[in-house]
Amino acid sequence: MSRVLPYPLLTASLLAMWLLLNGTSVGQLLLGTAIALAASRLMVALQPSKPRLKGWYLLPKLVAIVVADIWRSNIAVARLILRRDQSRRMSGFIVVPLDLRDPTGLAILACIVTSTPGTAWVEYSSTESKLLLHVFDLVDEAYWIDLIKSRYERLLLDILT
């Protein structure tokens, strides 16, 4: 199993990408499978880190939460940009202590944080597990720290441990 399919997730993603780009047919399915198998075998040489998705069933929940949050903050930031009086808004940096140390989890968290308008990932220290964020509309520092920790980090920890 692991000799033929060293990275099953990568193989599946490559096949899905092939079928999305070329359309689904028996021929494309065979060709895509062959290419996906060969490409993921080549990846062995690079030894990428292999995430263990123990709580994979929580992934749809995470995606739903993130899509809804991105929508909400799109509207919020659009309102703030169009507001005439820019001096009323305070933006600033916050430091979030993280329990998440898995590189894949941190990469996903980085995608979530940067994709959400209003928060930007600025710096991360792996020795201290601290994350420096810039928040566009910083009213309450504790609110943002709690948002990152209880809304995203908790789920990511459950998915990846």
Added chain:
Amino acid sequence: MTMDLPVWAALLTGFLVLLGAGLTLIGTIGLLRLPSFYERMHAPTLGSTWGTAGILLGSIVFFSVMQSRPILHEVLIAAFVTATTPVTLMLLARAALYRDRTEGSTAVPRRFSSHQEDAG
């Protein structure tokens, strides 16, 4: 050319494309108007999230209805945009932070203590 596009699909496509384009426009206005670099960094995110999503959803609806089969390769654009934006954004943010710290600006936080040895 688009004679056989039903009204509901035309309306939905129009709404989604306008939504995406509108959000992207607001993001661009923000890029022009906001006072500091770190604040300007947030504005284009509108275009790279629901701005892109609106236009892509419009494209999915339009081409799926026109060709009467699901066209979903736009999903790949969304996936790659989401996966690559953090790289650019972090590069820009850290470059700005490095510049501001080198200049001794008080508006940016200090380095985390583990980096202290090379703090200027």
